[in-house]
Amino acid sequence: MINTLRAKFLGAIQNKKINIFLLFLILSFIILIFTKLSKTYANTIAFKIKRVNVPEERVVLNTSDSTLNMTLSTHGFKWLSYYFNRPEIIIDFSKDVIESGSKYIWTRNNARLFNTSTFTNQVKIIAVYPDTLFFTFDVNSIRKIPVELRQNISFSPGYDSFSGFLISPDSIKVVGPEHVIDTINAIETEMVSLKDVKSNIDITVKLDLPKSLKEVRYTNSDVNLNAEVERFTEGNLKIPITVINTPDDLKLNYFPKEVTISFYTSLNQFNLVKPNDFRVICDYSKLNSEGSFFIPEIVKTSEHVKSVKINNQRVEIIILE
Structure with missing residues (x-):
């Protein structure tokens, strides 16, 4: 009996020592991580370019210049934030570029870009590549394109709609290169399926916008569908x-x-x-x-x-x- 109690007591002491060892090991690891992240490192990262304030009558055609490679020197915590959230650079086409022929030109010398909240005093810019970006543009054409309803709607026996289905707006503005939007004759809605309808219809319907036409913009992404249903x-x-x-x-x-x-x-x-x-x-x-x-x-x-x-x-x- 005495030997059993002695064994349990020694085991408890040993387990306590192991727990204390693990605690100190974890604390040491955390301190090491914070020490590493507090140090300054230089590295190159690709910033995604976000274009804003592009004139409505213009459309930027090329998408190859969608990133800007920047070599930065900053502490590890900042690099960690870049890892979790891909950084982006905003190029304001009303301020940051110049127009030359059929191109917009951005250059590294545009210092205003780097005086934003993206870069604090703790971030040092070492190099930027490329130092010049070219954005080819085309003059936009604007057309009103009719909206067509795709529907599979059936009424309950003895019910119907006298005025039919009303779409609002019944047409939308499409903005893009003339040779592209001239091929668009109508914009269809997504399929609307309703059965045994016996009350008024008032719903929002998404438009089935062509996803392949990247350079085309639309004033609406959905429309309202209404119908007054009667006996x-x-x-x-x-x-x-x-x-x-x-x-x-x-x-x-x-x-x-x-x-x-x-x-x-x-x-x-x-x-x-x-x-x-x-x-x-x-x-x-x-x-x-x-x-x-x-x-x-x-x-x-x-x-x-x-x-x-x-x-x-x-x-x-x-x-x-």
Whole structure:
């Protein structure tokens, strides 16, 4: 029993010594890291270039000059921050460049660039490569391009939208080289899929902007889609037929004298639909090749219906001597 207690006591002492050793080892490692990071080092790092205030009517074509290699001398903590967050240099095209022909030129002598928050007194710039950057530009063209809706929207039975789908804005400005934007005829939305719709639609839809056209800018990245959804119904009316373009020396008779039309409209506008809103004609100049019947046409319809069709597909004709 005494031997067991003695063994446990000695083991506890040994474990405590190991814990103290590990603690001192970790503290020594931390002190070593801080000592290293406090020292000054020289190294070369690639700064990403961010272009700002490029005139709207200009577009920078080349993307090769997207980095600036800089040799810096600074302490380890600063190098550590560069490691976690890639640094960038802002080139302000309203101040930092000069225009020459079809190029913007930035030079190392532009000291204003290096008096920013990117470089403090603890950062010494040893070298910059290249010392001159050339940005080729083209004159932009600006066009308004219509927006087209891609949709797979279905309404619940008895529901529809009288005014249809409204996109706002229905067109956007596209800014870029003329030879590029002349190839763009329309900007489509991303696919909108809705089923069994029975209430108003009011959503934001993203535009499917061409990702391959890097030099093109767009005033919008999304549009609003609206639709007023109502209860709908069908109705029928009898409309008299008018025959036109009949030769003066020809007498004819036809049957029937009127046709039945079916129209589709909202419940709110159903009572506004009147027979006088419609006109149905048979054009003699479009008589069928056998000269035995007309195909009736609707040439005037009501503004209160969404769709209309004629139930009678043909009108028989009789030539009178």
